[in-house]
Every structure is written in structure tokens, then in C-alpha cells.
Amino acid sequence: MSAPRRAAVWVALLLVVTTSVAAQGRIRIRVGTVVPKGSLWHETLQRMSQEWQKIVGARLDMTIYPSGQLGDESEMVRQARQGRIQAVGLSSVGLSRIDVGVSCLQVPMLLDSYQELDYVRDRVAPELERRIEANGFKVLHWADGGWVYTFAKQPARTPADLRRMKLYTSAGDAETERLYKDFGFNVVPLSLTDMVTALQTGMVEAFAMVPLFAQLQESFKLASNMTNVKWTPLVGGTVISLSAWNSLPDEHKPALLEAARQQ
Numbered sequence: 001m002s003a004p005r006r007a008a009v010w011v012a013l014l015l016v017v018t019t020s021v022a023a024q025g026r027i028r029i030r031v032g033t034v035v036p037k038g039s040l041w042h043e044t045l046q047r048m049s050q051e052w053q054k055i056v057g058a059r060l061d062m063t064i065y066p067s068g069q070l071g072d073e074s075e076m077v078r079q080a081r082q083g084r085i086q087a088v089g090l091s092s093v094g095l096s097r098i099d100v101g102v103s104c105l106q107v108p109m110l111l112d113s114y115q116e117l118d119y120v121r122d123r124v125a126p127e128l129e130r131r132i133e134a135n136g137f138k139v140l141h142w143a144d145g146g147w148v149y150t151f152a153k154q155p156a157r158t159p160a161d162l163r164r165m166k167l168y169t170s171a172g173d174a175e176t177e178r179l180y181k182d183f184g185f186n187v188v189p190l191s192l193t194d195m196v197t198a199l200q201t202g203m204v205e206a207f208a209m210v211p212l213f214a215q216l217q218e219s220f221k222l223a224s225n226m227t228n229v230k231w232t233p234l235v236g237g238t239v240i241s242l243s244a245w246n247s248l249p250d251e252h253k254p255a256l257l258e259a260a261r262q263q
Contacts, residue, residue, distance in 0.1 A: 025059050026059055026060075026061055027056065027059055027060050027061065027247060027248060028061045028062075028063075028086070029052075029060065029061070029062040029063070029086045029087055029240070029244060030062075030063050030065065030070075030084075030085040030086055030087070031045060031049070031062065031063065031064045031065065031085070031086070031087040031088065031089065031238070032065045032069070032070035032071070032076040032079065032080075032085050032087075032088050032089070033045065033064070033065070033066055033068075033076075033088060033089030033090070033238075034066075034067070034068040034072060034073055034076075034091075034094075034192055034193070035066055035067070035089060035145070035213070036066060036067050036213060036216035036217055037066040037067050037216075038216065039066075039212065039213065039216055040212075041089065041143055041145060041236070042064070042066045044143065044263045045064050045066075045089055045238065045263075046064060047263050048140070048141075048238070048259060048260050048263045049062045049064060051259035051260075051262075051263075052256055052259060052260075055252050055255050055256055055259060056248070056249070056252055056256075065085075068192060068193040070085060071191075071193065072170075072171070072191040072192050072193050073088070073090050073091065073093060073094030073097065073170075073192070074094070074097055074171070074172045074191075075191075076088045076090075076094070077090070077094060077097045077098060080137070080239075080241045080244075081136065081241065083241070083243065083244075086240055086241055086244035087140070087238060087239065087240040087241070087244065088238070088239055089143070089236065089237075089238045090236055090237060090238070090239065091145065091234055091235070091236040092105055092106045092234070092235045092236060093106075093170045093173050093176075094236070095132070095236065095237060095239070096173070096175075097172065098132050098135050098136075098137055098239065099128065099131040099132050099134075099135055100175070101124075101127070101128055101131055102128055102132075102235075103175060103176075104124065105117070105120065105121060105124070105233075105235045106232050106233075106235060107232070108231050108232050109229075109230075109231065109232065110232070111232070111233055112230070114144070114233070117144070117233050117235070121142065121235070125139075125142060132239065133242065136241060136242050136243075137239040137240065137241055137242060138239060138240050138241075138242055138245045139237055139238075139239055140237070140238045140239060140240055140257065140260035140261070141237060141238055141260045141261045141263060142235070142236070142237045143235075143236045143237055143238065144233060144234065144235065144236075145210050145212075145213070145233075145234030145235070145236055146210040146211065146212055146213075146233070146234055147210065147230045147231070147232070147233055147234070148208050148209060148210055148230070148231040148232050148233070148234050149208065149209070149210075149211060149226050149227060149228075149229065149230065149231060150162065150206060150207070150208045150226070150227045150229070150231060151206065151207055151208075151209060151214055151219070151220055151223040151224070151225065151226050151227075152165055152205060152206035152223050152225045152226075152227070153165070153199075153205045153206065153222070153223045153224075153225065154205070154225060155225045156206065156225060156227055159183075162185065162206060162227075163184050163185055163186065164186075165186065165205040165206045166186050166187075166188050166202075166203065166204050166205045166206070167180065167185050167186060167187050167188065167204070167205070167206045167207065167208075168187075168188055168190060168195055168198065168204040168206065168207035168208075169187045169188065169189050169190075170189065170190075170191075170192060171189040171190050171191050172189070173189070177189055188203060188204050190203075190204065195207060195217075195219060196217065196218070196219050196222070199219060199222040199223060200222060205223070206223060207219065207223065208231055210234050211226065238260065
């Protein structure tokens with residue numbers, strides 16, 4: 001073999017080895033969430049991604065999928081457990097799929113202000129985080145989505161008005177479904193990603209949601225009567241599977257967690 005040809009072979013082998021090592025060293029984090037694209041919560045995840053990129057460097061490949069692109073919250077929790085995605089931005093409904101204790105922050109009309117919410121959450125968060133971690137996930141940060149109000153196709157001035165309507169509730173949230181039924185409401189459990197279609201077809205006539213999300217999702221156009229009663233604060237958080245968290249370099253973990261919680 002001639003010298004130029006041997007040199008070409010060595011260069012090709014070096015490129016193959018270098019590419020293989022680089023590929024093995026890459027860390028892929030796929031983050032799913034149902035929050036609408038362009039919402040404050042989505043922007044928070046984007047900022048976290050940018051900060052993580054600065055900390056870890058080019059090895060990190062982090063992609064965010066908003067607006068329920070990867071399914072509803074129950075589906076994304078399932079995907080994270082299976083390793084198909086690595087992290088999820090969840091409301092308390094989704095977090096309660098990991099540990100039901102999170103639902104204590106969503107008791108209707110229990111809290112009247114963000115001050116009360118912060119007071120309660122600061123005291124229960126360590127225990128909730130411990131329980132969530134025992135179920136395979138690390139809490140990166142907690143988040144607030146605003147106050148939940150009820151939207152309906154027809155004016156609902158009293159609970160009796162709302163009881164005559166078909167009320168959306170999140171599929172798989174058995175405790176909320178039972179609570180509504182105990183108080184005489186006609187609930188229709190569905191995936192959030194199916195709610196707009198259900199409003200269009202008449203399968204659902206009312207739903208509870210943060211006004212900003214209703215605007216971004218455009219569901220308010222189909223149910224434009226909003227009750228002026230704060231139902232509950234929308235509490236949420238971003239979690240990462242422990243397998244994905246453990247794949248991150250140990251020396252970067254304190255900085256990554258701090259960056260996530262500063263957003």
C-alpha cells in the first residue's frame with residue numbers, strides 16, 4: 001500500500017473512532033409538556049434548557065415538546081418511565097400520577113392567594129419530593145400556572161347551572177372524578193388533547209382551566225362564559241426520570257439543579 005493511501009486509511013479510521021466516541025458521550029434529554037407553546041411555563045423550560053446547555057456543553061442535546069405533542073400528561077409519565085422521553089413538565093394532575101400526595105395542593109377553594117400557596121408548598125415540598133423520588137423521578141423545580149376558573153358554553157351563575165352541563169375532567173384522575181360526582185356533577189373524563197374536539201362536538205360543555213391557557217389553546221372561543229370564582233391555583237413542576245438524572249455528570253448536578261430552580 002502506498003504512503004498516501006495508508007495516510008488516507010488512518011485518517012478515515014481516526015474520524016470513525018472520534019465520531020463514535022462523540023456519539024457515545026452525547027446526552028439526550030427530551031422534555032414533554034402539555035403547556036401551550038409560547039406560554040410563560042414553556043418559556044421557563046426554554047430558559048432552563050439554555051442554562052443546562054451552558055453547564056454541560058455540546059454533549060447535551062435537549063429538546064422541548066410543548067402543546068401536548070407527545071400526548072397527555074398520563075401518557076408522557078408513562079413514556080418517561082419507559083425511557084422514551086427523559087423529563088416532563090406537569091400540572092398537579094400529572095404529578096399526582098407519580099404520587100397522589102401532590103393533589104393536596106389542588107383542593108378546590110382551599111387557598112385564596114399565592115402567599116398561602118407558597119406557605120403551604122414550602123412546607124410540604126420536601127416530603128412530596130421524597131415521595132416522587134421514591135417513585136422514580138427527580139423534581140427539578142415547582143411552577144405556578146395561574147388560577148383555575150370554570151368556562152362554559154352557557155352562563156353558569158350557580159352550581160345548579162353547571163350540574164346541568166357535561167363537565168370535562170382529566171382522564172385517569174379518579175379522585176377528582178369521584179369528587180365531582182359526589183357533588184352531583186356530570187363529568188366526562190377525557191385526555192386534555194381531546195378537549196377542544198369534545199367542545200366542538202358537544203361531548204363537553206364546560207371545563208376548568210387557567211384563562212391564559214384557555215386563550216392560547218383557543219378553547220375559550222367554544223365556551224366563552226367564565227365564572228368569576230377562583231377554583232384553585234394551578235400547581236405544577238418539571239420532573240426528570242432518575243435514570244436520566246443519573247446519566248448526567250455528577251460534577252454538574254448541583255449547578256443543573258440550581259439552574260432549574262432559578263427559572
